[in-house]
Amino acid sequence: MHMADALVSPAVGGAFWAVAAGTIAYCSSRVRKDLDDRKVPLMGVLGAFVFAAQMINFTIPATGSSGHLGGGLLLAILLGPAAAYLTIASVLMVQALFFADGGLLALGCNMFNLGVFPAFIAYPFIYKKLVGREPRQARMVTASIIAAVVALQFGSLGVVLQTVASGVSVLPFNAFLLLMQPIHLGIGVVEGVVTALVVSFIYQARPDILENVLQEKPLGNMPTKSLLAVFLIATVLIGGVLSWFASENPDGLEWSIAKITGSAELPETEYMEHTKLANLQEKTSILPGYALPEENGHSQDAARTATDKRVGTSLSGIIGGTLTLVICTVIGVLLKRRNSANPQQAK
Amino acid sequence: MSHHIVHVKNLQHTYPDKTVALRDVSFLIHHGESVGIIGANGAGKSTLLLHLNGYLSATSGEIIIGDDQLSKETLPEIRRTVGMVFQDPEDQLFMPTVYDDVAFGPLNLGLSADETETRVMEALQRVGAVELRDKPPYHLSGGEKKRVAIATVLSMLPEILVLDEPTNGLDPQARRQLIALLQAFHHTRIVTSHDLDMILELCERTIVLHEGKIMADGPTLDIFNNEELLKTCRLEKPFAMQGCPVCSPDKRPLVSQPPLVPPHSSKPHDHEH
Amino acid sequence: MSHHIVHVKNLQHTYPDKTVALRDVSFLIHHGESVGIIGANGAGKSTLLLHLNGYLSATSGEIIIGDDQLSKETLPEIRRTVGMVFQDPEDQLFMPTVYDDVAFGPLNLGLSADETETRVMEALQRVGAVELRDKPPYHLSGGEKKRVAIATVLSMLPEILVLDEPTNGLDPQARRQLIALLQAFHHTRIVTSHDLDMILELCERTIVLHEGKIMADGPTLDIFNNEELLKTCRLEKPFAMQGCPVCSPDKRPLVSQPPLVPPHSSKPHDHEH
Amino acid sequence: MLAIDGSFLDFKQLDLLALRQTPVHRLDPRAKVLTTLCFIICVVSFDRYQISAMLPFLIYPAVLMAVGDLPFGYIMRKIVIVIPFALMIGLFNPIFDRQVLMQIGSLDIWGGWISCISILIRAILTASAAIILVAITGFPAICEALEKLKMPQTFAVQLLFLYRYIFVLTDEGVRTARARQLRTFGKRGLGIRHFGSLVGHLLLRTWERAERIHMAMLARGFAGEIHSTRRQSHFGRTELLFMGGWISLFILLRLYNAPQLLGGLFTGTMP
Ligand SMILES: Nc1ncnc2c1ncn2[C@@H]1O[C@H](COP(=O)(O)OP(=O)(O)OP(=O)(O)O)[C@@H](O)[C@H]1O
Ligand SMILES: Nc1ncnc2c1ncn2[C@@H]1O[C@H](COP(=O)(O)OP(=O)(O)OP(=O)(O)O)[C@@H](O)[C@H]1O
């Protein structure tokens, strides 16, 4: 499940952008050092393969619903961690741009959730360990399923933490967790089974493909360890801090962006906005303080006060909003008309 | 109404990206006919074929197969009746073994394992691929793949066989075998190809598509003798009709190259262009 | 030694899975020659071509291109000399625009942006694709793709042009254009194809491969007149040499089907098979 | 999630839009990428109860769609597809957040409803920004811009190859899915066992294609490095004007709630 721009705050989105970009830089240098230039087209084409495979749905036994391949773990098995991460990241980027699936700001979150976990945790620490040096089909099947489940559990935990930390949704941490983890347990099992089926098919048809990666030295266990430590620390820090926030504010109500970012930026702008508005309104409005609900107005919280103030201006908000919409549309239509009247510009 | 006719009436197809691939295409094909559909790259041949078994649905117009108009209800029956062989056999062979692949259709039709077995063996026999039954498709040669792809369709006992560029990539002998195989069928056959010599051998009747329109529909030889028509549609006479370089070496179409080897004879044919 | 010869001596190739694809292949091709390599599916044609620019390395035997024996050191130079056009242009056009694609080779050769620009425009001009320069390859038609694929190779100014099944999937007119294009080159050309009519038009000399061995090597017409040889190698005469069904309808090779339409004439040719 | 042929065609169409020649298409891609990012950050930085202040941001997609000559219906359809996930999460807001923020007559409006609508507007704004960016820039140009903005070359090359072969491989996938569908007689989807083999075949073909591409690259002197061609895009005065203009507008709109001001004037001056 992709994290969406609409649910993410700039702080969370930005932080994960930084992590994802750092990982991309790290993996790029690893892949370059690898000196296996066969990988250049291979990674690209496998990324495209993920899109192709996702167009083919299958029926999930006993449920009647349908699913498709996610591909993260499969890519790691075929390419090794660093190349797999770059491939997944590129797939997510295309999804963000072309299908607006996820979104640009949430891209970092998605790369983290769907790329780091399968490539740097599930593959090296679960799949590889379980399969061992000599791949055998039965082991590969078990290993794929377990690894996929773990990767998806981490991934969905990531979505929960990022969403809750962003504070746009008010879903409480616990409820969200209860919603997401079981669903992704199911998705993980399915993903694991599908990955296992594909891997065993390839094992029968072209065993060399799988052996090459397993034998591969430079991208194996050792060099990823330091990177992994960084990730673990980052995860624990981000996760710990965020879940602390989450449990601190179980209903998520009084918990606003101002608090998470810890900066005065937002309240300040709001303050400016409201003093200005208040001045303006005093002079012009006949409906000052319209519809201010009093029943739970005893909160001392700064964000809350800001909220109350805002509510007072909601009527003008509604009128102004409608006007804004009209203005935007009119500008668009006017520009469009001028544009199509200009024949050499329209192709 | 007549048995297993294919009746296309005023078929139009516009792809979602606004490419108009078919414009007002109409024809009627009777049972047992063997019809070639030819045209340049992008003329709309494949698009037309995909309508015949309801994979694409018409933007306007209608299609009648046998006694049924193509619609949501008749779709399964029509897909059983119309067997479709794609250009690239790779697209069509996706099961672990040849046997599984040929059995896929019958099993989906709800046949028992025994019936399926009979059907599969029959189909494999007809295309001469019985000994391949347990091989995985990715280890087959091009010609073998093609034959198995045809078997996957034959096992559903279609009454109408539709083939998109069946001879593409085959060597001359595999091509020859395929043509012989197709000639031995008594199904209705609808074949598209750029291999006009194959069309010449296999089909009594030919439909010429050009930019989504039917430009001609008639006896194959008449069509191939109409040079004007062929030229407009970016086509050429089949090579066999272009005059052999042995007997008319200076009549090679479009090429102004001196003969490479002294000609053996020089009967003046007149298959110019 | 001679300029830009291609000399293959006792070439053997065994794939890792123990398939022996080439057995003791030897030939010598001189500068400016145009040579066809024909054979059934799996005869080893593509395998042979892949040796000529060192993508596959010989299990035994040697290859000399120009004055250099193919080896690790001479590889870059040989890859520049031998321009290779693969069968599927999709595999060959991998950059975002036609321009980038044609510039890929020159840039790898270390040319400056200006020199590259000149080379690219020259190559595009030769294949008549200048106006495509900024298009992405996936928006090109089949024939356009093929021409651009050839331009990607021409921009490296190769002395030897190697083409694997260049006419596959093209409509008759696009095929005709391609042949004219290839005829206009004065490079050495080595072409494989199942389109024997194209070989007949394009190549003075033909090498016949069969199960990895050279079965014949000589003037194209001689080879195509040797029916015995063609039959052993799973080949056929080019259609243009098989006699036109209009004038000799009952002489169609291998097929015992009555003429579909009354023949227009009936000169007794004798291209029996 | 992706319906078979539809999404593929969609993809192609979006790509074709980028080939148009309008003033915004001609801008340096870096300007467009940075402006889009700035737009998204400004939009998502509003707090969760904000609705009216976000509305003026619609001006950006509206203007670009108009100047870029983009088909409105098509862009809207693409946006509608992505809203469900955000909305699904957003719909929990009214359940958990019942604080009454507003009353219209006797009707209590809960904070949850407001934040849910806010999420919806965010989704529309951010999704349209991303899609419009692709439609007026084109994917390869975006990659190029990112590369100039210090994205590692390995990743840029990865993106280009991925993008190039999406068209080829989805086409292959579509044809395979089609061949399967024609023999399943209306049964929905396929069993998970067959899926493994079908996707396995697709993967094998993909792998072999990668080998052929690599061959073609080597044949043209590839030695591990992709050299980029010279491109005439330059960051000139127009780009500065475009970026500067929009970004200052975004900041202004972020700082001042324009509809509120407008509405305030309105309610104030209409006795
Ligand atoms: N999925 C699609 N979306 C949009 N346009 C398409 C699609 N498939 C085909 N077309 C277009 O429709 C037209 C007809 O295509 P079609 O594949 O039917 O041609 P064809 O006659 O089979 O060509 P060929 O000989 O190359 O196989 C072409 O212009 C093609 O570009
Ligand atoms: N990568 C490979 N691994 C193992 N065997 C191979 C491989 N590629 C080809 N072969 C085998 O080598 C032989 C020669 O194949 P090649 O592709 O050279 O034939 P070809 O003459 O080009 O055939 P076609 O006309 O079908 O293109 C065949 O038997 C083929 O199965």
Ligand SMILES: [Mg+2]
């Ligand atoms: Mg077609």
Ligand SMILES: [Mg+2]
């Ligand atoms: Mg070959």
